[in-house]
Amino acid sequence: MTTVVGTGADPAATPSVPAGVSHRRIAGIVGAAAGCFLVISGIFALLMRFELAQPGMQLLSHQSYNELFTMHGSGMIYLFFTPVVLALGLYLVPLQIGSQGVALSRSALFGAWIYVFGGLIMFSGFLTDTGAGASGWTAFYPLSGASGAPGTGMDFWIIGVLLVAIGSTLLGISIIGTVLTRRAAGMTMLRLAPFTWTMLLTAFLVVASFPPLIAAMALLFADRQLGGVFSGDGGPIAYQHLFWFYGHPVVYVMFFPLIGAVAEVIATFSRRRLFGYPVVVFALLFFSATSMAVWAHHMFATGAVVNNYYSFTSHLLAVPAGLEYVALIGTMITGSILLRTPMLFAIGFVLQFLIGGLTGIMVASPAIDYHVHDSYFVVAHFHYTLFAGSLFGLLAGVYYWFPKVTGKLLSERIGKVHFWLLVVGTNLTFFPMFFLGFDGMPRRVADYRDQFADLNLLSSIGAAIIALSMIALAINLYRSFRAGKASGPDPWQGNSLEWWGSSPPRNGDFEELPPIRSFAPMLDLRREVDTAGGGEP
Amino acid sequence: MNADRTLFDGLFTTYLVIAIAVTLVVFGAVALALIKRRRKGPKPQGREPIAGNVPMEIAFAALFTVIIAFAMVRTFTTGEKVDAHPAADQKVEVTAFQWGWRFAYPDAGFAIEGDSIDNPELVVPADRQVAFTLNSKDVIHSFWIPSERFKRDAIPGRTNRFNLVFNRPDRTFGQCAEYCGLDHATMGFDVTVLAPAEFDRWMERHRRASAEGEAP
Numbered sequence: 001m002t003t004v005v006g007t008g009a010d011p012a013a014t015p016s017v018p019a020g021v022s023h024r025r026i027a028g029i030v031g032a033a034a035g036c037f038l039v040i041s042g043i044f045a046l047l048m049r050f051e052l053a054q055p056g057m058q059l060l061s062h063q064s065y066n067e068l069f070t071m072h073g074s075g076m077i078y079l080f081f082t083p084v085v086l087a088l089g090l091y092l093v094p095l096q097i098g099s100q101g102v103a104l105s106r107s108a109l110f111g112a113w114i115y116v117f118g119g120l121i122m123f124s125g126f127l128t129d130t131g132a133g134a135s136g137w138t139a140f141y142p143l144s145g146a147s148g149a150p151g152t153g154m155d156f157w158i159i160g161v162l163l164v165a166i167g168s169t170l171l172g173i174s175i176i177g178t179v180l181t182r183r184a185a186g187m188t189m190l191r192l193a194p195f196t197w198t199m200l201l202t203a204f205l206v207v208a209s210f211p212p213l214i215a216a217m218a219l220l221f222a223d224r225q226l227g228g229v230f231s232g233d234g235g236p237i238a239y240q241h242l243f244w245f246y247g248h249p250v251v252y253v254m255f256f257p258l259i260g261a262v263a264e265v266i267a268t269f270s271r272r273r274l275f276g277y278p279v280v281v282f283a284l285l286f287f288s289a290t291s292m293a294v295w296a297h298h299m300f301a302t303g304a305v306v307n308n309y310y311s312f313t314s315h316l317l318a319v320p321a322g323l324e325y326v327a328l329i330g331t332m333i334t335g336s337i338l339l340r341t342p343m344l345f346a347i348g349f350v351l352q353f354l355i356g357g358l359t360g361i362m363v364a365s366p367a368i369d370y371h372v373h374d375s376y377f378v379v380a381h382f383h384y385t386l387f388a389g390s391l392f393g394l395l396a397g398v399y400y401w402f403p404k405v406t407g408k409l410l411s412e413r414i415g416k417v418h419f420w421l422l423v424v425g426t427n428l429t430f431f432p433m434f435f436l437g438f439d440g441m442p443r444r445v446a447d448y449r450d451q452f453a454d455l456n457l458l459s460s461i462g463a464a465i466i467a468l469s470m471i472a473l474a475i476n477l478y479r480s481f482r483a484g485k486a487s488g489p490d491p492w493q494g495n496s497l498e499w500w501g502s503s504p505p506r507n508g509d510f511e512e513l514p515p516i517r518s519f520a521p522m523l524d525l526r527r528e529v530d531t532a533g534g535g536e537p
Numbered sequence: 538m539n540a541d542r543t544l545f546d547g548l549f550t551t552y553l554v555i556a557i558a559v560t561l562v563v564f565g566a567v568a569l570a571l572i573k574r575r576r577k578g579p580k581p582q583g584r585e586p587i588a589g590n591v592p593m594e595i596a597f598a599a600l601f602t603v604i605i606a607f608a609m610v611r612t613f614t615t616g617e618k619v620d621a622h623p624a625a626d627q628k629v630e631v632t633a634f635q636w637g638w639r640f641a642y643p644d645a646g647f648a649i650e651g652d653s654i655d656n657p658e659l660v661v662p663a664d665r666q667v668a669f670t671l672n673s674k675d676v677i678h679s680f681w682i683p684s685e686r687f688k689r690d691a692i693p694g695r696t697n698r699f700n701l702v703f704n705r706p707d708r709t710f711g712q713c714a715e716y717c718g719l720d721h722a723t724m725g726f727d728v729t730v731l732a733p734a735e736f737d738r739w740m741e742r743h744r745r746a747s748a749e750g751e752a753p
Binding site: 062063066134135136140142143148149232233234235236237270271272273275276277278279301302303304307308311312315316318319322323325326327329330332333334335336337338339347350351354355358359361362365366367368370371373374375438439440442443444445446447448449493527530 | 559
């Protein structure tokens with residue numbers, strides 16, 4: 001009895017590739033589910049901004065607001081960003097390393113469905129009479145304990161997170177296995193495409209940091225049912241250590257792949273290879289290793305950790321991050337820039353993430369963090385990293401790889417409208433939050449002092465513009481799916497191997513490969529053809 | 538020393554100046570690239586541009602390290618002062634609970650308590666070290682006085698200690714900063730900073746009233 005669902009590759013033609021589940025199918029399941037969770041969690045954010053537009057309570061109750069911000073954060077982090085970057089990896093990594101598929105594809109498929117069900121269970125808390133989980137995406141103990149958060153909704157939330165973490169870990173394992181065992185002949189580690197490097201390190205972070213989350217959720221569940229796990233004097237702090245051991249690396253899980261995507265886009269639209277590739281790889285290795293040692297910078301205000309140690313490791317991250325910037329800007333300054341939509345989003349990422357990064361160095365300083373921690377300053381900071389940064393990076397990737405996945409082009413004109421609306425909306429929404437937090441508005445509140453009214457209104461107007469821009473994206477995607485212009489296999493003249501095969505990819509694309517002599521084999525190939533055609537030697 | 542607003546202001550300014558300088562450099566570099574290197578139309582032929590420049594990148598890494606080291610030293614020296622909590626004459630015991638605050642003055646034998654509907658008032662003297670102890674009765678809360686640029690978590694089963702100096706007589710507010718459930722948003726308190734002599738009179742009035750068992 002065989003359960004092979006196939007790559008369809010003729011085993012006789014490619015005997016070295018064992019049959020398995022198509023990586024495109026797994027990525028499709030995860031990507032589609034993540035897209036749904038993005039829409040729902042995004043709508044939650046809009047409801048919150050609607051409530052916050054004016055002081056006093058208009059639309060929501062405190063309880064429903066608390067459920068919404070909890071599920072907004074949980075939806076975005078557990079159910080959207082982490083899975084969507086893993087889906088991107090499952091789709092692109094095999095193509096970038098010249099493989100027919102991913103390693104451990106069945107366990108990855110299992111992971112994909114575990115993730116989908118986990119997400120549904122988490123959200124089904126809304127169907128219980130006590131409402132969905134409302135302890136924040138961090139679920140600090142004792143607020144998340146049996147007396148702090150009675151009710152089935154919280155149990156559903158915990159089981160949901162647990163399942164999603166297991167699913168994500170399985171997807172991560174598959175990506176590591178793929179990079180380590182499925183590379184085409186000639187594809188050495190130092191010839192991996194920049195995106196594949198970021199994805200490999202992301203997968204390592206997932207595998208290293210998600211198991212503590214799984215443990216934390218299992219223990220929290222046990223504590224709620226049986227008691228006695230976190231209920232001692234040290235319990236609340238112990239929970240935070242377990243949680244942040246996951247909770248900080250996951251920040252880089254939601255960032256690395258997108259700086260990888262941005263690196264691909266900037267190199268392609270600067271019409272050269274990435275500047276300083278070996279330094280980028282080294283910086284990424286250093287970055288990911290150090291990022292496992294910064295977790296308790298989320299706990300400066302607890303008074304329970306050695307602040308200076310975590311401050312030191314957190315500051316240190318600025319060095320590799322700075323080197324990534326040198327590479328990206330160096331690529332542009334020595335390149336020949338074509339400003340297409342993916343490039344606009346990539347530049348948006350570079351400039352806006354910078355604000356998130358620099359304010360990140362501020363909150364790495366305990367004496368500064370004592371003031372801005374848990375305030376809207378921090379809300380502004382992490383939305384500049386995740387929204388103004390990572391989401392722009394993801395959109396750069398969406399505009400860049402959409403033709404790869406569908407074989408169709410997106411509209412440049414709508415893309416540019418989308419970009420500029422999103423830039424205005426993003427900065428209008430999140431920049432005022434720095435001032436709100438600095439002046440004393442705490443995060444996770446449905447209501448605030450009257451003095452914060454004006455900036456909150458501005459922020460809510462920004463959120464409406466973001467919503468408008470996302471409608472532009474939806475129109476663009478819909479139009480292209482239905483009747484987009486054919487893109488041909490390589491519409492952008494990309495550098496890496498995914499542009500070798502047909503678009504959309506077909507099985508058998510890699511039965512023949514171009515020679516792989518660098519991390520930009522397609523660029524090498526084009527230069528060879530140019531030279532043969534009589535260009536400068 | 539102790540946590541005091543001027544320490545924060547000095548440190549924050551350092552980080553802000555670095556951040557603004559870096560922002561200007563990066564925005565400038567990207568603008569320069571867009572102005573100088575934008576080429577519409579087909580890819581130019583010719584020699585491939587430089588693949589990288591390792592010595593330059595090492596120099597950048599060294600530069601970043603120096604900037605970060607400078608910031609870190611400022612952080613550590615300031616942090617040491619902010620975290621110090623020597624014994625002080627004026628003590629306040631803060632207890633946080635769902636959803637309110639209790640401010641006890643142990644030397645005077647009285648306490649002020651209030652909830653999220655009727656916010657309590659914290660009264661402190663200006664220009665004196667005030668030694669705080671901080672506890673929670675239930676979940677984690679956080680004691681934040683924005684104008685003092687300071688907060689500390691109130692954690693059940695744990696006592697946190699810190700000193701604050703309020704620089705001048707003032708009326709301001711404090712707020713719970715750690716999400717603590719239903720009424721977190723309205724778990725605030727008023728802060729009144731009195732001139733030292735006035736504070737002493739206030740204390741004396743409350744001490745006498747509480748000894749006689751009535752409201753002052």
